[in-house]
Amino acid sequence: MSRPGSVRRRVSGLFSLPALVCLLLGSSAWAQATRTWVSGVGDDVNPCSRTAACKTFAGAISKTAAGGAIDVLDPGGFGTVNISKAITIDGGLNAGGILFSATNGVVVNAPGATVVLRNLTLHGGGTGLDGIRIVAAARVQVEGGAILGFTGSGIHVLPGAGAVQLVVRDVSVQGASAKTPATPAELAGSILLESGSAVIVNSQLSSGVIGLHALNNAKVTVSDTTLVHHSAQGLLAVGGAQVVLERSVVAQNGSGIKAEAPALVRLSDSLVGHNTGLGMEGTVVSFGNNRVAAGNGSDGAPTSTLPQN
Known part of the structure; x- marks a missing residue:
């Protein structure tokens, strides 16, 4: 027993x-918390709560539930991050920093998810690759902040990203002056879109090789934005890309706007001026309300004019 x-x-x-x-x-x-925090004096062993913040975005994202948010408590550099789920990273008034050297700043590989990057400063220190590299997502919103010091592109949507929707608002992108493409069609761009669609509003693309570079079948709408000081084109559309540019300035670039057939650029209420070479070339359709005769090496002319409805 x-x-x-x-x-x-x-x-x-x-x-x-x-x-x-x-x-x-x-x-x-x-x-997994729906809201977490990072701080310059935090530690990734912490639970990432407001009173026990983490040190890096990478440390916080592993403790943040899908659809949640990471907030920045104070100024600092919070490291590169790979995003594989729906998330919001918000730098708030502190404009949280990401320093990246010889790598990408943010990689988004989150099929079907919405990712929001708000009030962040991404600095590649002159050796960083892409500032934001989008492999897959349903929607990526980049709001506020700045991207600079990279050698690839400030924002790069890859070909395999498919029907991703990119929204860029109130963002300054200072381009990759270290990269000199052998041909105008070589991949470069303060914003480079190889697929999907994009809306770019109230932003500044400056001081790179190409300002906005749209390829394949990318569909882009740009408004209230400046594309300035690029060594090649301010705007280059290639392949089946279609770009609408409204209330914007394309100035002091190697050339202003170039659309390589069958790509198409539609131009409305915009200024194309003081570009060293051609103001516009290729299939550029005007709504008849633009100012192109403004100190370009040669102004060029729209291929056709559309009525304003």
């Missing part, structure tokens, strides 16, 4: 493993 003590030990052993599994699963679930 078994002793009572041995029975208790056997019963305890039967339940110890399931109980441990439940405990571990529960701990994992508790680690």
